[in-house]
Amino acid sequence: MKKLFTQTLLAAAVATTAVSTAAAKDLVFVSWGGAYTASQQKAYHEPWMAMNPDIKIVNDDSGGGALAKLRAMQEAGNLTWDLVDMTAASAIVACDEGLVMEIDHDALLAAAPDGTPASKDFGEMIASPCFIPQIVYSTTIGYRTDMVGDTPPTTINDFFDLEKYPGKRSLEKLPLNNLEWALLADGVPADQIYEVLDTDEGVKRALAKLDTIKDHVVWWEKGAQTPQLLADGEVVMGSTYNGRLFSVIEEEKQPIGMLWDWQVFDLDGWVVPVGGKNEEDVLKYLKFATDTQRLADQAKYISYGPARASSAPMVGKHAELGIDMGPHMPTDPNNAKNTLLYNYEFWADNTDDLNEKFQAWLAQ
């Protein structure tokens, strides 16, 4: 018995050394899981691991609570993550909190094929000095094609029009996007939205507009809820991320259409935690994974637009469905007739205040 035990122990020890020499290093990348992580795995991780056989990328799907976990890890001095995927708004917070590194985009990232430096190629998408943009996604509205009669909704005003389109709607349980849409539907010109929202009267005006549909709204907290509510016929229209709508329309073939009017653009990308143990490898990875070709490749697997201007012409067909991805991109000229770019500066200052006002309004 004792001999057997020793042998097992020895064998285990040998096995561990063998494994640890085969994969010398694990890099832990945090992202959102599901179809999104899968698209990163195929477009970025797998080609890079093929080039660097001694490194293994491990996916951690805790993207949703990444900000809080990252802060807890940094405070405890026990950082186990190497790279984190965040929305631009979270990246601004993480950068302010000193949790993630500031990046010199031109020095660390690849230039476009025509030589345009990275900072120009990404342009306005670099929402924070810590942020390396990856995709442009939009929050937009989907509707049931079989529940809106012969005239499907075409403008954001239709979302607030209960007479023309009776039935429930779903909206996110947060002020952002909702307040903007309410003001747009109330007739405020797009370029004045944030000026108006910066005043108390403006906020009251937006909430008053939302009051008109309040009793008919299902409030969601998770991105998967609206596609589900639409598929079940629980709501006629609802807001969610465009990629979620793409998969419920094209992959699950549900009778759902997209109302692209006044979609709100937002960005998602990488941040590098301060004090990571494998910083050098992570920076090498980033140079590869955010170049023009790689960003264009990701669009084969998910309908989010690449953040580099130089990637847009290279977007091809969906890897499995074989459909042209161009028309499904939020950035496609046909979809992007009326768009709003999320104002980061404004929301960084006002999220806390407006969220409290919004939640109080909800609880009334």
Place this chain on the structure above:
Amino acid sequence: MSATVESAAPEQMVTADGTPLKVSLARARRRARNRALLLVAPLFLFIFITFFIPIFSMLFRSVENELVGNTLHRTVPLLQNWDESGDTIPGEEVFAALQQDFVEAQKTKSAGRPGRRLNYEKPGFSSLFRKTARKAQKLEPPYQEAFIKISKDWGDVEYWRVLKRESGNYTKSYYLSALDFSYDPEGNVVKNPGEESIYIKLFWRTLWMSMLITVLCLVLAYPISYLLSTLPARTSNLLLILVLLPFWTSLLVRTSAWIAILQQEGVINDFLVFLGFLSDDGRLAMIHNQVGTIVAMVHVLLPFMVLPLYSVMKTIPPSYLRAARSLGANPFTAFVRVYMPNTVAGIGAGGILVFIIAIGYYITPALVGGQSGTLISNLIAYHLETSLNWGLAAALGAILLGGVLVLYLLYDKIVGIDNMKLG
């Protein structure tokens, strides 16, 4: 030793080695007590390290406020001489210190956090600090003018009042926010107007909904447990498994199942429409509101009530009821006057268990709560995960903890905690 024996008073009893019996007994008792303490010491240590320390360090954040003072360590002491009740902003020497502080903060990238901290008090601080830190290095005297050029907010006395107020090592502002109070521009504490107050409302809602859920659980669990305890072992074991089965199923699955059952296009509505009780456009809204939250939470928490009740009922001898009947009580009286008092321990245990779990529940209300089923825990989760306002989350948590402790003491006063029995 022999000296001890000689000096001891003759009437004092001694042990074989000559120590007085009293001393020896005390020593033996102390040894036994120490041994017992040593046995539980690892558990105490474990609970202390994994439970008390984290909770207290988290609760401490609800008053802790060193960030601003540490970052602006030259400016803050100078601010003490500035009169915030006037209408003038601080003078040039404060701005000069501020410039040095910001240059240092920019070097260590530490200007963002105090900016975010102050932004909780007054929106605008976050971008103000970010902007200022970027440009601080290049500023030249006179600094007052130079700062106001970066942003006119630096010339606004309201920003300075907030800065001075929140520069101490401790703050009460998180507790004020958590109780729906805030500061007006002059710095006085005022109650938030009704349409902007939220936390108190949610505390009450959490309280009454948890109580309702506890009562509903009790009403549903009592007959089930009674049945379980009176049936022969074979059948009751089978039924017990039916009670436990949902207990072992993922919470998310159970909550999603309730969505499928209760929603407007769901099973119950379809059935009622099919039977003709409802018209197709008059379907009932049973989910994404309080009703849905209560139904789903009662289902999730029911086993926590059944198990303590069952284990207590199991110990009540059936002869009690028979004796009551033979002494002339009718079945109802026998049940109410003899059987029920014997189950109080189980009711207490199950009630406390369900109530305390319900009061801190957040996944189910987040998924099916809609706007009227949101509980205070959902906002605590929001402040922990999304807004990173851990101070406010800690204050809300502390108030919730305090409330539960008060209720617990009340329970102890009225029912007595010794009466509780988990099995």
